[in-house]
Amino acid sequence: MSAPLPSDPATDPSFPDMLETRPSLKMDARDGLLFEGVPLHVIAAAVGTPCWITGAETLRRRAKALRAAFEARNLPMNMHFAMKSQDHQATLIILRQCGYGVDIVSGGEMQRALHAGIQPSGIVFSGVGKSDAELRAAVEHDIAQVNVESVEELYRLDEIARACGRVARAALRVNPDVDADTHDKISTGRAGDKFGIEHRRAVALYGEAASLKNVRLVGLAVHLGSQMLTAGPFREGYLRLADMVREIRAAGHSVEAVDCGGGLGIRYRDEIAPSPDMLAGVIAETLGDLDVRLSIEPGRWLSAPTGLLLTRVIETKAGNPDFVVLDAAMNDLARPSLYESWHGIMPVAPSGLTSPTKLWDIVGPVCESSDIFARDRALPADTKRGDLTALLDTGAYGSVMSSTYNSRPFAVQVLIDNGKWEIIRQRQSVEDLIAAETVPKWLTAKDDHG
Template identity: 55%
Template structure:
């Protein structure tokens, strides 16, 4: 398939970053504010590193997404939040209260969604490697559907469902062999990716599913990757799915549902935002006229811009070649730059830093890895020890991917909602790092 190009703008400066984030404001006295709450206050009270999410931002973006589908005549489209982007119970509760379902990829995510109040009837289970235990839980809970990714999984699920005396709705995840032209590690819709059933084999697999006890094949699913900023890859994938729907129906199969996946990207480095209206229109023009129940699974788009990672400067190290701004946040907190070479905007929290001279610096963390680098040659205002910065667009694939590497406790998390904010996860205690570890008693006798 053809590549789909997305043009990059020039690396944005501080003013441009703030202008591109409606939930951020630089107050001349209070400094950088998220939804009106001064981030300096949160950093002072909770210390750093610290994650901060904005509930209002999530609700605003959800409303914009729903409006785009409404304008395209797809108001009945079901939204299932991709839990893997940010699985905190408070975030999931915001989704549940807004009437959003969940797309889960593990038994743990399924149980988190249930705990947050998302009903089983609004949960879909995706993923290429569901275990027998995963499938038994999904069948027992009576979730909306399972997106099956192979004929081997169909056979395993049939045995589990039939043994339980249940019949569960299944869709076949189809790999449409569409290159979304995104990062190689987050593309999922090409023929050489591990995900889904090849679109050329999907018809046979659908017939096989219909022959198995305990399974009720209801439709198709697809997901071609993450961080997609163009409508063209979606249109190409959905056109191929629409063709398959027609072929299945012509062969006498019932197809009532298509899960269109997620993947809508956000602008990290000054790119143009994903064209929601064009994406919704592409869905309407390819699948909208086929009398289908349609579903989408946004994750990053809903929560990415809703979160920041606050970090304080430990010291500024000047060498003959480079200036290093060393933060107290590290790759164990936010791994995206190390894993994907991802770009994140970084802003000083104090208002007076906005007018300070800006010069290039490497923004790095304290972990003993050269990859523990948030930015290279980033033009940023002069910063001194203890100055606080906000790493932007950290609400997706941030805290959820963090670890305790280098024996660093997990950072605290706060949620802003209106003028109020609350701690939704306290900082991990140092002793928690080894509280569940066991040293065999015989070692103490040596």
């Protein structure tokens, strides 16, 4: 399960601990906290805060490490980045250059992927509620595979493909009824979760689909959940999938591909994060002898450690508890309020590493009681207005989940690459928000006529 929002000062990692487990971060005695070698205070002075920062080399390093784990086992693997975790064009282009395709969950993500130069043959379409227009676009672009989530969607896809004069490639997304042992809100493979086709029904449906003229089933897909930290749920889910492959083949049908989904977790707090070798080993053990084309859909494992949210202290507030109020809020980073998630929070100033600390509640300025990043979290005791802080591991489900609640515009985004940095999304203004709105003429007419 995800760590609860309240911190435990006795077990929370110290600032040196957080630095030791995050090779992209360093504390310089003069320049303070560096991310991929760039002083964060320099970026803050130039573009302001809050500011999302992405490290290109961190992303490349992780992409290569994940691929290497499967190559070490001589296990060919198609990689499709789960772009719902981070959909910026820069991220997609970097991963395309690393040989990755994408797993999409909307027509908008399809357009983003194509714009980033990702070929349709590298796109897999998942998601429980694909519209007719989205399915039509998938068929017309001839993407690699549609992961069908229901009986109804399968037959709807067949009708749409027939109208387009095409044959769509598809896989049945199976709900294997496996508990991923993760947070309730990011578990997707249990009975009762909205995703996938109940595994006993899927075997029969695979045979029924053989009669469809405009859908060609190529295999099965599964996604058990997110932030999974142990091998057990992966093994259980993949063994169930392997049994289904054998049963379907015994009935005389072809199974060419198995999409293993994503879910590999990372270390946010004190978790023992699994290595890619664990996932490669489980897939080799359970599915490696099936003679199928294998694919995975990593998201968080790739993107979370590549990002941080740079913020500035608006105010400190004495009381019981004492508060640090940041200029970032739940509209910027929703995960703590949505999932009760734990993110490392570090001071940027060089003195922050050795200064005496005290416990603070760290909050944002949004007018909601849930706008809390951390309770009872250690920061320097002398934290004051204007100090910079960094919220760590926000590259997944950070900027992509932002909103403009309280008329707070989207924050600026910056990419660091080989010691250089550049703005990759300008800070939105309130004028931009207002300019996107229209007012019916009859309302303004009343002003004109009294």
